[in-house]
Amino acid sequence: MADRDAHPLDDPVGASLRGRHAHLARRLGDAVAYRQDVATFCSVPADPDERAWADLARLLGPGELADLFSLPATPPPDWEPVFSVEGRRLIWPGGPPPAGSGEVAELGDDSVPEMLDLVARTRPGPFWPRTREMGVYLGVFDGGKLVAMAGERLRPPGWTEISAVCTAPEARGRGHAARLVGALVSRVLARGDRPFLHVAEANTGAIALYERLGFRTRGPVTFRGFRTP
Structure with a gap:
């Protein structure tokens, strides 16, 4: 039974895959994960039992990365730890979006090669060939080249x-x-959602930027990945 007191941001991966991103999901029993070319994120219910972990292991396959994002549950001992990164979650507290100037362009399928190249050069986090399908992506071009x-x-x-x-x-x-x-932020607010984001604690420059724009810290998170047995 679902926890009625659970907040959507307690397990944003699971809440997305069981809702608006269901069309991008893979499922097996109690486990859910994004399609491999969309994202590495996966999820099991809160306080998972052995069956849930077994479902996730079968869903991903042996020796695959289980990117548990900010899920606090710890997998069985035979799951090999791959990474653990301390970070924080920031949310938009309300009010109008930050004022901005300058043109931005919506990026479509034809921009994916340039997007992948920019990600490879800047390493903002996981990004795969179909990650763009998770939502709207905007870019800035300079001389016909995607620069942001x-x-x-x-x-x-x-x-x-x-x-x-x-x-x-x-x-x-x-x-x-x-x-x-x-x-x-303007687009998200216009359709009735609230913006949020994640950032590694060591990325002090990004944290300062987001706070300057108006985001406020909701709390700490730990991003963890494991290798399935």
Whole structure:
């Protein structure tokens, strides 16, 4: 039975995959995960039993990455730890979106090669060939070349995550990230959702930017990945 007191942001991956991202999901029993070319994120119910972990292991396959994102549950001992990163979750507290200036372009399927190239050069976080299908992605072009982008990722009920915020090294310091995030906040609010985002605790520059734009910390999170047995 679902916990009536659970908040959508307690398990944003599971809440997204069982809701607005159901068309991007793989499922087996109590386990759910994104399709491999969309994202590595997966989820099991809160306080999972052995069957839930077995479902997830079969769903992903042997020796595969189980990216549990911010899920606090710990898998069985034979699941090999791969990474653990301390971070925080920030939310939009309310009020109008930040003011912005300058044009941004909506990125479509034809932009995916450039998006993948920009991600490879800037490493904002996981991004795969079909990640763009998780939501709207916006970009800034300079001389016909994509130099900055940001987009929507997790979509738990009532919320939209802003992610993949990145700028090419040669285009930094021009306000592109602030412009893109502001434009996304406006779009998210316009359809009745609240924006939120995640950031590694060590990324102090990004935290300062988001706080300057108006985001406020909701709490700490730990991002963890394991290798299935």
